[in-house]
Amino acid sequence: MRVAVITSSDSGYEGKREDLSGPVIEKMVTEAGYQVVSKVILPDDRKMLEAELARIADAGEADLILTTGGTGFSPRDVMPEATLAVCERAVPGIPEAMRAYSMQFTKRAMLTRSAAGIRKQTLIVNMPGSPKAVTECLEYILPELHHGWRFFWGRPGTVRGNNGAFRR
């Protein structure tokens, strides 16, 4: 499974703050045995985020894009909007599951605006912004994403069989 990592952060892009969450994702993905094919810090700019998400998916460079940052309330936080704008199909259950899981630790997780979706053959998932929340959530969802990838990427829908099992 080839993974691309995108950090959305004005201050990270300008070099004023160290990006801690992007490297956490890279480390966890690598340790899980997957390949990080690209890693980039972009400003909280919807057009630039959309362009990079679409470029990776359209080039077929990665099976999975994990983003961090840009999911909060401030006017510059537009990662979910960029994600849903480029996706042809939404996958609402992944952010739902991350929020429900995170709410066991802090009710504040209800404020996270993360989204997930599919463009062509690439799954895009918005992770939370803090290294701690990224670690918790990625541990929680990575095995399921891998499962989805192994059994279903590019396989047409069927009534029963593995596909049906997946759909549960």
Add this chain to the structure above:
Amino acid sequence: MRVAVITSSDSGYEGKREDLSGPVIEKMVTEAGYQVVSKVILPDDRKMLEAELARIADAGEADLILTTGGTGFSPRDVMPEATLAVCERAVPGIPEAMRAYSMQFTKRAMLTRSAAGIRKQTLIVNMPGSPKAVTECLEYILPELHHGWRFFWGRPGTVRGNNGAFRR
């Protein structure tokens, strides 16, 4: 409560695979005392799915349309997109509740892309693709759908009373 059942499956439509989930829905709905007014297997084709969903709702043929199949990740899985495209109003809590319930059995349920919504007086709900998941989820939600239908279909919103109770 009149129920229509739609299976989205290329191989089912072509007769290459037996549709197991459609009959499970039909059996459960009938045993619960409701009337199955139509049952059809369609290919995983968004235009054909949209046309059939809209036709049933616009003709007022059914109070509830239950679909199965087409909610996975493969490029041909477009049932949620067809559903939301024809609905005037979304009902996000139904798929949320089904996923949260199914995740008690398997975390993989977070990958299910099911949607639900209302077109005119008809509620449309995407069920999972496998017979086992359909059975679990339909047992879980059918009493609530019936309650919604009994008390609220076509009744204008009010500040308090049964409507308020429903809205909880």
Add this chain to the structure above:
Amino acid sequence: MRVAVITSSDSGYEGKREDLSGPVIEKMVTEAGYQVVSKVILPDDRKMLEAELARIADAGEADLILTTGGTGFSPRDVMPEATLAVCERAVPGIPEAMRAYSMQFTKRAMLTRSAAGIRKQTLIVNMPGSPKAVTECLEYILPELHHGWRFFWGRPGTVRGNNGAFRR
């Protein structure tokens, strides 16, 4: 934190029914130490609801708009549609959390169609329609909304720090 309250109810607007839920919200918000800057009962009319939501946000009159009513199944229930139409960014985790919480009391909560989102600097949250459900849900979410407001309104997104904590 300045709060505006909007009740969506044809019968409340016409004076045929007493609005019980609006006053419940006003009381709870005031007791929590926040300021209720406006309170209005509108009919279940999408254009009128959209106009009032947009007016408050565009004038910067309130940091938070809490609505009640109009989230059910009847054809006149259009509060979620009005809310999402005027919001630039959705906050799906708030209605998700309210529904998951309410489902501990009644499974029927899955039928609530509530939405939440941000327009400019104003957060808009649809509460349920009944006084009892409003009380339960507002007790549950109000501390989190306050936290979001205190730490994040208008602050640009950053990679770490309080913002990251919030994003969990």
